[in-house]
Amino acid sequence: MRILLVEDDLTLGDAVRTHTSRQGHAVDWAKDLENARACLGTVQYGLILLDLRLPDGRGIDLLKELRAKREAVPVIILTAHDQISDRIAGLNAGADDYLVKPFDLGELEARVHAVARRYTAHQVPMIRLQNLQVFPSERRIEKDEGGELSLSSREWAVLDALCARPQAIVAKTQIEEALYAFGAEIESNTVEVYVSRLRRKLGHSIIQTVRGIGYRIAIDDQQRP
Template identity: 65%
Template structure:
């Protein structure tokens, strides 16, 4: 997924960006409310990690504005404000979760996963792709009980296809999931990762609609 990190602390911002990127997500890092607003208008994000105390104001101002215009992007607040009243205010403004600094990066990973499961609305289900059993929120794929390992970017492509499994996904939509602002994109990157997924999952799993995009073939959704 593509994540917007809004954090003005250089050391923490760099650490969080590197950690989230290591999980296979594209991360855009900005340090002001103004830049965050510009980013939100330009890109559709799967998650925002939002600091509250920023150089040009409070992150809650941005959050209220987002919810006021019905922007439902999931938001996890990252802040040094540890008072219960601060947490309540953040949640009442529309935050999905709240993490107090300093925090463990492993806990951030867990909270990101929890928010993703909440928005996926399939916490106890798996997808059937032929003989494959796919659990997207757990990032796990099984074939006849054996795990299939994917790289972070392979998961980014698969997540994008699964999120739009009833529709055709364009090459540009996949590129957006793979890269943060300013990253260099090679012309054949999407084709390379689709090819790698087909080798691991089976050629029949991903359909190419020449000149249009790609579509994944989900056979069924079942409960565990």
């Protein structure tokens, strides 16, 4: 998942980015509102970690802007202000969760997964891929004949990008956006490597290559609108 971290505290920001990246997410770190807005205007994010007090303004104003534009991206507020009024204001502005600094990185990881599950379950509760049932919010794949398949975090990131648009061709660059943060060195064959791994696990015919453009997921015909 591509995550935007909006945090001006260098020590905390580095710790959150490092820990979250190790969980397989691509993390862009904006240290003020100006850069956060620039990131949001460039890439579609799966989650935002948002500090309330920033050098050039209030994080809650950015949250209100997003909700006013009907942007449904989930937002977890990170703040040092443990005031009930701040929590209420953040939740009323459209935040999905709230963490007070200092917090344990393990708790942050759990909150990220919980919020992501809620959104994914609402959008795509289950996807049928031939003899497989994919439950994106639970990170679980069941085989009709019994048993489950296990995917790495990056394999899930690629599969999520494809399943989010089951009728459409997903460009290679769109999949790269799910895997890499800004400034990361992109290896030319990374997408091909993870698509190959997914085919070995899911079945070679499930992910179709559209030469020169990208990839398409072969969902069950009964799920097509």
